[in-house]
Amino acid sequence: MDIRKVAAKARVSTATVSRTINRSDAVTPATAAKVWSAIRELNYHPNTHARTLSSGKSHILGLIISDITNPFFPDLVKAFESIAIERHYETIVTNTEYNPERMALCVHRLLDRRVDGIAIMTSEMEPGLVDEVQRAGVPIVTLDTGRPAKRFSNIKVDYSGGIRQAIQHLVGLHHDRLAFIRGPQRLKSAQVRYNAYARVAKENHLTTSGGLIADGEHSIEGGFTAMLNLLPQKPTAVLASNDLSAIGALQALHHKKLNVPGDISIVGFDDITFSRHTQPELTTVRIPRTEVARLAFEALMSTPASENGKEWNVSTELVIRMSTGQCPRTRS
């Protein structure tokens, strides 16, 4: 079942069949109709590999993430795939498992498959790999990594703005001892969040003594421990670098029979699905992942083979739920 059979049945050349499949407008509606009906009758499906081979475009996109098991990613992946499907692209998703070697492997596999673009959503990236992709002539888009260059775009999330939204919310509730649970400082996105906390806290004349900073490793367990370490410093509110560690903090407080937000307020970052279901529901800074996915796709599509990419900005949104309230000391 190949294009020749269709051509024969429709009594045209294979070129014409190819043209009508590709919706070239250089085909008379009449002949196109003949071809389509032949296609239907024979239940013909073009061979994508043959297509790729001769056209040079695979219509496959690569999406690299850290770990599909991390609740940050599923929404992103889902959104990216939906958009891709809509635009008739297939997507291959690969996990780096936070491992640089594995990241290199992912990139190479995608390059071998001759993908038409690679979206790297891991907030870490070896510059060497970007080069390689660029040399391969494949558009690439990353999350918070580097500046636009040849075929290279970047999506920039306004983490600082998000932290500022959170702190202002807390300050508005009269909190004055604001602790921070950091993420792994080797992650650029975690660094940025921490720096923003330090800066904005200072702007608001809040103490940021060492005791108010703890490391939460961006995990529930880490957040739990971090919160326990923070407790002796009597913070009135705690800002976590991501939702997972905020959830850990929530559990630690529950464990210590402290009330949230009665005794302490908690704010997360990311707005993973589960944040809506914690006890109490978590106030958090949302990263609009659907939007990120959309921009990533757009960036890949809009980067003509030889042009420079651009920088795409996305801003965060404070989602106020039940884990934040008036500072206990200032309540009537």
Next chain:
Amino acid sequence: MDIRKVAAKARVSTATVSRTINRSDAVTPATAAKVWSAIRELNYHPNTHARTLSSGKSHILGLIISDITNPFFPDLVKAFESIAIERHYETIVTNTEYNPERMALCVHRLLDRRVDGIAIMTSEMEPGLVDEVQRAGVPIVTLDTGRPAKRFSNIKVDYSGGIRQAIQHLVGLHHDRLAFIRGPQRLKSAQVRYNAYARVAKENHLTTSGGLIADGEHSIEGGFTAMLNLLPQKPTAVLASNDLSAIGALQALHHKKLNVPGDISIVGFDDITFSRHTQPELTTVRIPRTEVARLAFEALMSTPASENGKEWNVSTELVIRMSTGQCPRTRS
């Protein structure tokens, strides 16, 4: 950069290069060495599409799931991909979004990409589609759907056994009013769980009056509502068809200021990651998803082009955590 350049550099024919790449043992170690070094020097990567076109094997597998956003799936997907990579297969993951039309679309897209096998892990399946895949000559494996047939394998999870484990655990704790939160009855896997509950409860001479059954839709919200509806019937323990609805039940009880397991015991099903982090930690029946992924891959690999598939069994495991305890009425 193609196979010809390599052949030229190594001073052999393209056939020989092809053979050494494919590790045919019809190549002298000496010539193979020459070829490999040429490959390395030129940094040659075979074009997978050309390969697929002429060999007929794409080395791509399709993995169809309902929704990557459902916490049941990420582990499964991750495990499947790791195994696939290890064995040098690429995998394309697609979401049906619980929609039959979309499922058909997924299957067709995969067939168009000439995948070497399709794993459908959705616990729902149109028989028509299976036929189509079979006719296309592509091995297929499903989860709890139908009996083995030509190139068609099935993985059978022992849901009944799981329900039995849960009920026996509860009976051992002297519970006698055991409620059940059902899943959507159009899902075969949910039906099986419900039927098993009814049967095993009866075997143990427990009441299963209508009031002890509620619909939880396999979601947190659904579980919440279901639990509220169950409360007037004063169950001493509740078994949920999946963890999400068990988590909803937990929240409902918390909301009503009831203690788990002091007042009521709760058991979930699946053992999603988050079950370890609920308050209290959820006792649940684990479906070993890594094992399921492994078997699915194995099933696809071990189905020679024209042979019948087989049935692969996987059993569940009761994970006892903190949400179950002695029946309150029978405590000293």
Next chain:
DNA sequence: CTGTTAGCGCTTTCAG
């Protein structure tokens, strides 16, 4: 507007 034809890069007989 349609047909002819030369590849795309690799695998695979078939000879030798």
Next chain:
DNA sequence: CTGAAAGCGCTAACAG
């Protein structure tokens, strides 16, 4: 054990 050559199924000039 190695090479020559015929495709795999499609696209893209180039003619007409």
